[in-house]
Amino acid sequence: MPDARVSVSPGLFGFHGGLHVEDRKAPACDRPIADMPLVDEYILPLHMHIGAPAIPVVQAGDRVGRGQLLARPDDFVSAAIHAPTSGTIRAIEPRPLPHPGGLSAQSIVLEADGEDRAAEPFEPWPDYREKTPVEIRSRLREAGIVGLGGAVFPTAAKIATANPGGVETLVLNGVECESTISCDDRLMQEDPMAIVRGGQVLLHTVGAERCLIGIEDNKPLAVQAMQAAIDRLAAEEDERRFEIKVVPTIYPAGGEKQLIRSLTGIEIPRGRHVTDYRMLCLNVGTTAHCWRAVVEGRALTERIVTVTGGGVSHAQNFRVRIGTPMAKVIEAAGGYTQGVDRLLMGGPMMGFALHEDEVPVVKATNCLLAMRPADRDPTPPPQPCIRCSRCAEACPADLLPQQLYWYSRAEQLERAQDYHLFDCIECGVCSAVCPSHIPLVQYFRHAKTEIWYAERERAKAEHAKRRFEFHNERIERQKAEREAALAKKRAAIKAAQEKKEREEGGETAAEDKPAKKASGAAAGMSIEAARERARARKAQAQQTRESSDATGSSERGGADKGEDE
Amino acid sequence: MKFPVQTSPHVEADASVAGVMTTVLWALVPGTMAAVWLLGWGVLFNVALAVGAAWLAEALMLWLRARPFRPALMDRSVLITGWILALCLPNLAPWWLPVVGSLFAVVVAKQLYGGLGFNLFNPAMVGYVVLLVSFPEAMTRWGAAMEGGAADLSFGQAAAWTFAGVLPGGAGFDALSGATPLDQLRMVVTEGGNVTAMGSSIWSPGASWSLWLNLAFLAGGAWMLWRGAIRWHIPVAMLVGVSAMSALLWLIDPTQFASPAFHLMAGGVIFGALFVATDPVTASTTPRGRLVFGFGIGVLAVLIRSFGNYPDGVAFAVLLMNLAVPLIDYYTQPAVFGRKSGPLSGRRGES
Numbered sequence: 001m002p003d004a005r006v007s008v009s010p011g012l013f014g015f016h017g018g019l020h021v022e023d024r025k026a027p028a029c030d031r032p033i034a035d036m037p038l039v040d041e042y043i044l045p046l047h048m049h050i051g052a053p054a055i056p057v058v059q060a061g062d063r064v065g066r067g068q069l070l071a072r073p074d075d076f077v078s079a080a081i082h083a084p085t086s087g088t089i090r091a092i093e094p095r096p097l098p099h100p101g102g103l104s105a106q107s108i109v110l111e112a113d114g115e116d117r118a119a120e121p122f123e124p125w126p127d128y129r130e131k132t133p134v135e136i137r138s139r140l141r142e143a144g145i146v147g148l149g150g151a152v153f154p155t156a157a158k159i160a161t162a163n164p165g166g167v168e169t170l171v172l173n174g175v176e177c178e179s180t181i182s183c184d185d186r187l188m189q190e191d192p193m194a195i196v197r198g199g200q201v202l203l204h205t206v207g208a209e210r211c212l213i214g215i216e217d218n219k220p221l222a223v224q225a226m227q228a229a230i231d232r233l234a235a236e237e238d239e240r241r242f243e244i245k246v247v248p249t250i251y252p253a254g255g256e257k258q259l260i261r262s263l264t265g266i267e268i269p270r271g272r273h274v275t276d277y278r279m280l281c282l283n284v285g286t287t288a289h290c291w292r293a294v295v296e297g298r299a300l301t302e303r304i305v306t307v308t309g310g311g312v313s314h315a316q317n318f319r320v321r322i323g324t325p326m327a328k329v330i331e332a333a334g335g336y337t338q339g340v341d342r343l344l345m346g347g348p349m350m351g352f353a354l355h356e357d358e359v360p361v362v363k364a365t366n367c368l369l370a371m372r373p374a375d376r377d378p379t380p381p382p383q384p385c386i387r388c389s390r391c392a393e394a395c396p397a398d399l400l401p402q403q404l405y406w407y408s409r410a411e412q413l414e415r416a417q418d419y420h421l422f423d424c425i426e427c428g429v430c431s432a433v434c435p436s437h438i439p440l441v442q443y444f445r446h447a448k449t450e451i452w453y454a455e456r457e458r459a460k461a462e463h464a465k466r467r468f469e470f471h472n473e474r475i476e477r478q479k480a481e482r483e484a485a486l487a488k489k490r491a492a493i494k495a496a497q498e499k500k501e502r503e504e505g506g507e508t509a510a511e512d513k514p515a516k517k518a519s520g521a522a523a524g525m526s527i528e529a530a531r532e533r534a535r536a537r538k539a540q541a542q543q544t545r546e547s548s549d550a551t552g553s554s555e556r557g558g559a560d561k562g563e564d565e
Numbered sequence: 566m567k568f569p570v571q572t573s574p575h576v577e578a579d580a581s582v583a584g585v586m587t588t589v590l591w592a593l594v595p596g597t598m599a600a601v602w603l604l605g606w607g608v609l610f611n612v613a614l615a616v617g618a619a620w621l622a623e624a625l626m627l628w629l630r631a632r633p634f635r636p637a638l639m640d641r642s643v644l645i646t647g648w649i650l651a652l653c654l655p656n657l658a659p660w661w662l663p664v665v666g667s668l669f670a671v672v673v674a675k676q677l678y679g680g681l682g683f684n685l686f687n688p689a690m691v692g693y694v695v696l697l698v699s700f701p702e703a704m705t706r707w708g709a710a711m712e713g714g715a716a717d718l719s720f721g722q723a724a725a726w727t728f729a730g731v732l733p734g735g736a737g738f739d740a741l742s743g744a745t746p747l748d749q750l751r752m753v754v755t756e757g758g759n760v761t762a763m764g765s766s767i768w769s770p771g772a773s774w775s776l777w778l779n780l781a782f783l784a785g786g787a788w789m790l791w792r793g794a795i796r797w798h799i800p801v802a803m804l805v806g807v808s809a810m811s812a813l814l815w816l817i818d819p820t821q822f823a824s825p826a827f828h829l830m831a832g833g834v835i836f837g838a839l840f841v842a843t844d845p846v847t848a849s850t851t852p853r854g855r856l857v858f859g860f861g862i863g864v865l866a867v868l869i870r871s872f873g874n875y876p877d878g879v880a881f882a883v884l885l886m887n888l889a890v891p892l893i894d895y896y897t898q899p900a901v902f903g904r905k906s907g908p909l910s911g912r913r914g915e916s
């Protein structure tokens with residue numbers, strides 16, 4: 001029922017702009033989630049979340065069970081990685097990542113033994129209400145829970161940004177505004193209880209008073225199923241904190257800030273946390289996994305992936321173990337159709353094209369979209385911007401993309417920042433409405449990268465300059481100290497001589513003279529030696545200074561020479 | 566399997582520059598038909614000559630600049646430039662007038678700036694102003710409207726006049742000429758007369774042609790608005806600017822200054838508001854900026870009409886405001902998401 005709509009909830013605030021994208025969720029959204037069969041080899045990149053890469057705790061040759069910890073979080077913002085099935089660690093080596101740049105990175109390679117023997121390391125907590133928020137948070141951290149909407153930010157870190165008891169509203173994001181993805185839709189239809197139960201766990205953890213569940217109006221079955229689950233809990237446990245908010249179907253209604261604006265009218269500026277506004281927003285899939293991690297004691301080792309597009313034979317949602325090579329998932333969906341020429345991870349608006357399909361499904365993989373040329377709009381060559389402002393009218397961040405484009409193109413990056421380049425969320429709406437077919441988002445990404453690069457270079461130059469100045473200062477100080485010490489020594493010798501002269505004053509001149517001469521010669525020699533030492537030290541210092549100069553300038557590289565002065 | 570890589574988004578607009586321009590071209594049709602009916606075949610010759618010259622000039626410049634022909638010639642923007650210029654010209658203009666105007670508009674005002682999207686000034690208005698300054702005599706060859714004027718000339722007679730300067734029966738130009746309402750106003754003012762009567766003269770049967778013409782242009786404008794080729798801000802703001810400024814002057818001294826109704830109906834105000842000031846390339850791009858831009862054109866147009874040396878001021882006003890666009894755009898940026906000073910945004914959620 002792709003055209004059926006539920007009525008939108010009253011009292012929403014909406015947001016500026018947005019785009020009506022043709023709905024292409026069928027047929028995957030009409031088919032039940034299938035279990036992806038086990039494969040022979042799983043590849044687990046150590047860095048498949050926001051934050052620091054995880055640190056492996058296993059070695060090649062180790063035998064592991066399903067759910068066993070393979071890599072521990074390295075930092076506050078980092079996530080644990082667990083074995084998706086039982087087997088032997090084959091290697092820890094660089095493997096290609098699903099990444100727009102086609103990068104490779106250190107990954108744990110697991111050879112499955114096919115037994116799928118469980119080694120659940122966590123104790124189930126059916127009585128989670130007796131656990132403290134800190135205990136639950138560390139459970140989420142240990143279980144490797146990250147945002148499954150695609151951002152893969154570690155959930156424990158996200159919750160921790162809230163002040164204790166500082167969250168009033170929990171927002172569950174079931175909007176799923178990308179036009180091809182249906183993994184959250186299917187989850188809400190098939191397992192609404194896990195989501196609502198997960199919501200209860202989170203409400204308990206952050207001490208929030210209510211939970212709003214945002215769902216787009218093109219998912220009537222999901223709304224129905226979720227409402228049934230809420231009603232059931234209301235009847236059984238007198239649970240009254242949940243409320244479904246049906247939002248209009250317009251991209252990017254599922255962006256965290258757009259959703260919060262829609263539901264509450266509050267706009268969260270760039271650089272501020274949602275928790276600063278006493279809210280917490282999590283994807284429904286993440287929420288269900290919170291339930292499993294806390295109450296059932298299961299680590300995050302699988303996720304639902306929508307496999308769709310005209311490029312696959314049988315579009316469907318699959319429950320896929322993390323680390324499964326994408327080619328195998330495509331195989332499970334009946335393989336490619338004739339003429340497929342593009343494979344995206346994510347939806348058509350924000351998903352990125354993959355270089356190859358031998359990369360693994362990671363925690364961020366919500367959708368595999370295989371396209372043929374016929375599945376896409378024709379892409380005419382870009383034409384000059386006629387400043388029609390359709391981009392500005394559609395921009396959900398209220399920016400002026402036509403101006404950003406002008407200044408990005410001219411490399412007037414400061415001007416671009418005046419026009420709030422960094423508030424761009426790269427949702428792609430401007431590019432998708434441009435009658436001149438200019439790849440605007442690409443220009444903005446490029447401009448941002450240029451600015452980051454320039455800032456890094458500036459920071460480096462500043463650092464080198466500070467080091468150089470500090471070095472000069474130290475040389476000066478050492479010189480002064482040496483001179484002071486020398487002067488003190490000279491004064492001491494002179495004083496000693498005078499004292500000696502005074503003491504020997506009564507003795508005969510014949511005896512006196514050679515002795516005085518000898519002591520004078522000794523003193524002269526020691527001064528000479530001190531001078532020699534000082535000279536040697538100076539020469540050495542000079543040498544160090546020169547070499548440090550050289551390192552400094554080489555580090556500065558092509559940076560602005562004006563910084564040197 | 567390996568794939569070629571493309572960046573997101575993987576969705577394209579079905580709109581195109583040529584599509585937007587085509588909407589504008591269609592929107593010019595009713596006004597042009599009305600002008601031919603009311604002012605004679607000369608208008609059609611003007612359009613044909615200006616559009617043809619503009620298109621050839623664009624092709625020539627693309628060749629000189631070693632740019633691909635196809636995208637620029639297929640985007641149809643140059644046709645609009647020629648067409649709009651033609652509709653500003655006198656209905657009994659000699660053939661070379663639209664040609665020279667189009668050449669200047671396209672070669673200097675558009676292509677030398679870098680072509681579509683890079684021109685600072687509205688090319689049609691640059692062409693028009695150059696003609697106005699360089700050929701003042703030819704630019705006053707307005708034939709009287711409707712019956713008894715230029716509209717009475719047959720197609721062949723009008724062609725003979727346009728291309729050979731010959732009128733039927735060897736009559737002189739004066740036999741057909743008729744001052745435009747703005748020319749009449751200027752004459753009355755320079756002779757120190759009272760303009761109070763002018764306000765109503767625009768509604769008189771002899772001058773009602775401008776009403777019909779403006780209605781036809783409004784129909785085209787409505788079509789562009791409905792199709793999303795233009796937004797309401799600039800036309801509305803410009804008409805408000807004309808009304809406000811003329812009302813102010815008129816209230817100060819109705820014997821010296823014409824009424825707002827006269828200013829709105831006479832000359833190129835309606836046409837300029839809908840077709841000239843709305844040129845996206847040279848206009849402001851922000852909603853507030855468009856209001857400022859349109860209002861500024863309206864105010865300046867009335868001031869130039871009232872105190873300047875030329876009867877109409879819309880073209881000069883448009884060019885002056887074109888100059889101000891970068892500044893207007895910079896200072897009228899809409900508040901960015903999360904930085905709006907409303908009761909809701911940026912609020913810390915205190916319970």
